[in-house]
Amino acid sequence: MPSVADGKTGSGVSPTLALLAGWLVPGAGHLLVGKRVRAGLLLVSIGCMFAIGIALKGKIYMPNTGEPLDMLGFAGDLGSGLLYGLARLMGWGQAPVLVAVADYGTKFIVVAGLLNVVAAVDAHSLANGRKRS
Amino acid sequence: MTISHFSAVLLFSLFTSIVFGITQRAEPKKMVSFGALCFALFVGGTIAASWAMWLIKH
Secondary structure (H helix, E strand, O other): OOOOOOOOOOOOOOHHHHHHHHHHOOOHHHHHOOOHHHHHHHHHHHHHHHHHHHHOOOOOOOOOOOOHHHHHHHHHHHOOOHHHHHHHHHOOOOOOOOOHHHHHHHHHHHHHHHHHHHHHHHHHHHHHOOOOO | OOOOHHHHHHHHHHHHHHHHHHHHOOOHHHHHHHHHHHHHHHHHHHHHHHHHHHHHHO
């Protein structure tokens, strides 16, 4: 059986590539290892969560603000990969958070990023054979 | 866009449970049951915490 120890992969796809693809685009890592349904569900779930966060006027964190909590928020946001880049490019999430629902939006965006990291690591595990199927 | 607090809970729980189900279990059947369990715990836990806060206030 292929395993991490013998250097072979479970799906023939480079685990690093699956990890990077999964981080950049939600579900792309699973698509690479041949799990199309899971890839679609991940794309819809994480993408919708991020989009709802933006629609609720949630905040997009910036690097180097000097505030420790902002740095943690930035790390969470960065987990969304290209979605975070797109939000920065389009200038989304820059308005000050004034209502509770907008604060929910901020949390939606951060959690979407963290869930995307979990999904990318799962794709890595599928690619290297650590996870069976 | 504006949604109610409970709608936010439902949406958050739904999407998070889907990702948890897919990533934390290996077989499709177990993914569905684990996702459903996560959803129930998220929503149930939020309702329980809400009532607990109401009781503390009153």
